Amino acid sequence: PSSEPFRSCPPVSEETFTADWLALREPVDHRSRSDDLVAHLAEWWGPRAGRRVLDLGSGTGSNLRYLAPRLPGEQEWTLVDRDDALLDRATGAAVAVRGVARVERMRGELDREGLERVPGADLVTASALLDLVTQEWLERLVTTCREAGSAVLLALTWDGTTTWNEPDPDDEIVAEAVRSHQLRDKGMGPALGPAAGQAADRAFRSAGYDTRTQPSPWRLGSADAALVRSLVDGWADAASEERPEDCPLIAAWAERRSTVDGADFGLEVGHIDVLALPRRSDAP
DSSP, X not given: OBOOGGXXXXXXXXXXXXXXXXXXXXXXXXXXXXXXXXXXXXXXXXXXXXXXXXXXXXXXXXXXXXXXXXXXXXXXXXXXXXXXXHHHHHHHHHTTSTTEEEEEEEEOOIIIIIHHTGGGOSEEXXXXXXXXXXXXXXXXXXXXXXXXXXXXXXXXXXXXXXXXXXXXXXXXXXXHHHHHHHTSBSSSSBOOGGGHHHHHHHHHHHTTOEEEEEEOOEEEOGGGHHHHHHHHHHHHHXXXXXXXXXXXXXXXXXXXXXXXXXXXXXXXXXXXXXEEEOOTTTOO
């Protein structure tokens, strides 16, 4: 999928993920996700005959590697991403994942090929994606999933919060600039940004789904220094684009925040997971 600077990818014209960044964040993603929501999904999933999963913006397959072993039965996954190189990595790694019987890869865009594949899915899922999309795309996703009777699990959507154990006087200046940058067009129109998780919860609930949300924050310490420095670089890039007049201040902040050591270091990056299950009378 597209990326945005909050994920520490420096702003470029297409703003795409890199395999190195995805590998860096995967362990933190996996330890941060809501176990409770996955348990609710597995309970819903258990008695169903269908086992077809659509992963939107799949990248290298992190979502598959996390979720497939936690769902009962053998599954058939379809991975949709715009990047062939990332899909190659995902397909190659998927054969060793417990619970995966077959993996289909599809190169395409979320607003075309992604939505087109929803009618064949029992579960539609995505990770670290929702804050990039538009309200219009979200509404189309909700409508298509409702018509298909698909369950939906949307994980690790940034909620706009960053909390450092030791505050810096310029933290909020940078954070506000990044939140503003998040609302820019990521390739589909103005992005939902930090409001995306709650927007998805409201939209699916209004469509008749039973919805649940859980926080899934990244809690980072000095052992996560490489990820923290990558985040800081990306935040500084985004903030500088949004507030070019403050570039010296932002650069100084980034230099200070790139020091990641000591037992007292801590950074929490807020995320939210959203589960939407069709009501029993609506499920096919």
